[in-house]
Amino acid sequence: MAHATSQGVKLLNGFKAPSRFEKGLGAQLPDAYKKFWREWKLTKPAAVHYIPKEREWERDEVTHAIKPVQSIPLPLIDPPESHQGIWGGEAVIKGFQKRQQTKRRVPHFWVPTLQRSVVHSLVLNEYMSVVVTQRTLEQIHECHGFDHYLLKNLACDLRSTLALRLKREILKALQSGCPALAAEPKLQSEVLKEYSPYLESYTSEEIEWYGHSYLEAIRKLQNQLRAAEQVVPHKVEFRSKLIEQLREAGIKEAGKLETKEAQPSAEHKDADIEALTKLESSPSSSSWLSKINPFGKKET
Amino acid sequence: MLKNICVTQFNLLKSVTSLQQQVRTTFVLKRKYDPLLHKTNQKPRRMRAKHFIYELVEDTLVKKSPNMEVVLKTFVEGVGDKGDVVSMKPNFVYNKLLLPGLATYKTPENIAKYAKTEAEKSAVKHSSPYAQRTVNMLESIVLAVIMNKDEPWVIEPWHIKASLRKAGFHCREECITLPKERIEGPDLRKENKEFNCTITINKLEQANLKCRIHHWSTDPSERLPYVLEHWKLPSEPLLDVGLPERSETPEKQA
Numbered sequence: 176m177a178h179a180t181s182q183g184v185k186l187l188n189g190f191k192a193p194s195r196f197e198k199g200l201g202a203q204l205p206d207a208y209k210k211f212w213r214e215w216k217l218t219k220p221a222a223v224h225y226i227p228k229e230r231e232w233e234r235d236e237v238t239h240a241i242k243p244v245q246s247i248p249l250p251l252i253d254p255p256e257s258h259q260g261i262w263g264g265e266a267v268i269k270g271f272q273k274r275q276q277t278k279r280r281v282p283h284f285w286v287p288t289l290q291r292s293v294v295h296s297l298v299l300n301e302y303m304s305v306v307v308t309q310r311t312l313e314q315i316h317e318c319h320g321f322d323h324y325l326l327k328n329l330a331c332d333l334r335s336t337l338a339l340r341l342k343r344e345i346l347k348a349l350q351s352g353c354p355a356l357a358a359e360p361k362l363q364s365e366v367l368k369e370y371s372p373y374l375e376s377y378t379s380e381e382i383e384w385y386g387h388s389y390l391e392a393i394r395k396l397q398n399q400l401r402a403a404e405q406v407v408p409h410k411v412e413f414r415s416k417l418i419e420q421l422r423e424a425g426i427k428e429a430g431k432l433e434t435k436e437a438q439p440s441a442e443h444k445d446a447d448i449e450a451l452t453k454l455e456s457s458p459s460s461s462s463w464l465s466k467i468n469p470f471g472k473k474e475t
Numbered sequence: 476m477l478k479n480i481c482v483t484q485f486n487l488l489k490s491v492t493s494l495q496q497q498v499r500t501t502f503v504l505k506r507k508y509d510p511l512l513h514k515t516n517q518k519p520r521r522m523r524a525k526h527f528i529y530e531l532v533e534d535t536l537v538k539k540s541p542n543m544e545v546v547l548k549t550f551v552e553g554v555g556d557k558g559d560v561v562s563m564k565p566n567f568v569y570n571k572l573l574l575p576g577l578a579t580y581k582t583p584e585n586i587a588k589y590a591k592t593e594a595e596k597s598a599v600k601h602s603s604p605y606a607q608r609t610v611n612m613l614e615s616i617v618l619a620v621i622m623n624k625d626e627p628w629v630i631e632p633w634h635i636k637a638s639l640r641k642a643g644f645h646c647r648e649e650c651i652t653l654p655k656e657r658i659e660g661p662d663l664r665k666e667n668k669e670f671n672c673t674i675t676i677n678k679l680e681q682a683n684l685k686c687r688i689h690h691w692s693t694d695p696s697e698r699l700p701y702v703l704e705h706w707k708l709p710s711e712p713l714l715d716v717g718l719p720e721r722s723e724t725p726e727k728q729a
Contacts, residue, residue: 223501224503225504226503247510247522270529271528272528272529273528273530280524288536309536
């Protein structure tokens with residue numbers, strides 16, 4: 176049975192469904208995007224909503240029995256609103272509360288306290304009004320600035336597509352030498368000196384593919400593929416071939432055989448086509464009667 | 476407590492990445508019932524509803540946040556001078572100092588960068604960060620100078636000093652500069668007329684104080700009728716009394 180499948184002998188260890196990077200367009204995504212994906216989705220974020228247990232073993236307080244620590248993370252929910260603001264790693268927690276010992280558990284959502292504030296990006300030279308939490312502001316202060324906060328933290332800790340988008344913009348701006356600060360060359364050089372160490376961990380392709388969601392990355396890839404293959408209509412292709420053949424045969428209406436230019440330019444090609452269309456239409460243009468289409472729609 | 480100290484010591488010995496301490500300003504939860512143990516290197520067991528019962532360990536949002544230290548880039552009224560390291564509440568620091576670009580974060584580089592040079596130190600522009608506040612308060616009030624209606628008087632600095640004390644300002648007589656012209660009384664034509672005098676703060680900043688003369692008698696039947704909130708009403712300036720001299724070189728003033 177195993178030999179008949181595409182997975183072959185690997186099926187013996189159980190069937191493995193192809194992941195999003197193994198099928199369809201996802202398989203064509205570059206390694207730069209996969210690196211970002213690993214940083215975003217497959218890295219364990221910093222402890223925000225729980226106190227991490229650092230030790231391997233712990234003693235039960237009541238029985239004094241020793242047991243291993245198996246910390247299972249609390250499931251966190253990222254609502255769409257969290258991607259429109261910068262919540263600093265916080266998320267919504269869905270669970271239950273046991274308010275009294277004799278009463279049934281009660282469902283409860285722990286939602287972060289949000290506030291609207293202004294953040295200032297020195298690299299982009301812009302003030303932005305965003306929804307943040309107190310934790311975001313504290314982290315900004317701890318990192319000594321909004322740009323440092325975005326650049327220092329991993330994508331899994333930023334936990335917001337808005338923050339990731341801004342991070343990409345900042346990295347791009349740093350790569351192109353801070354065009355927003357072009358009016359103040361002294362400040363520009365200072366900023367570049369301060370923030371350029373962050374560029375070392377990214378290549379230009381990685382910056383290009385940083386901070387896109389999966390769907391955005393697929394769209395980007397599709398656009399790239401579409402731009403790469405230029406569809407030329409067969410009509411144009413065959414016409415130019417025909418003109419070449421006519422020229423080789425030495426027919427004077429097709430123009431002279433060109434020896435100066437190895438590759439005829441696109442404009443010239445168009446000119447040829449126009450000339451040919453004129454050639455085709457020239458005998459019929461003499462009589463106006465031939466232009467009339469008796470089966471066409473009546474003009475009023 | 477002892478545990479915490481041990482942890483910090485341990486962290487110092489670790490690599491640089493762990494030096495950045497984790498800040499928690501949110502709900503910190505823990506499970507009320509721990510899930511059963513699972514085999515190592517295997518998937519955790521399927522959890523039951525009771526494993527999603529959480530208990531609040533701490534809500535760090537309700538804790539008082541410690542003050543923040545920043546370096547001032549320029550002179551800020553009521554806060555400090557250029558290059559000062561000030562410690563204030565984080566919200567005030569962020570909204571009023573960091574976002575407008577009046578201050579930066581406290582780092583050794585920033586302290587060195589924004590330290591006052593010798594030339595800036597010698598050119599004193601402000602005696603203290605709080606002097607301008609006093610100037611603003613003095614310039615916003617209308618001082619009622621209450622004089623005797625029966626006995627003759629000439630306005631002297633101590634009259635202004637006493638009136639200022641009634642309004643809640645304590646100042647010395649040397650700081651008060653009156654107009655050059657003598658203001659004599661009692662004269663009911665001067666009732667509710669305005670004149671200006673200058674208050675010098677810390678021998679440097681000068682405030683223009685608006686004063687109005689009111690007459691008052693010890694005999695209740697002789698007193699003028701009380702005007703409600705007279706400081707809000709417009710009044711005429713006292714004739715033939717000019718502005719007091721404002722010294723151009725404040726250092727020379729006593």
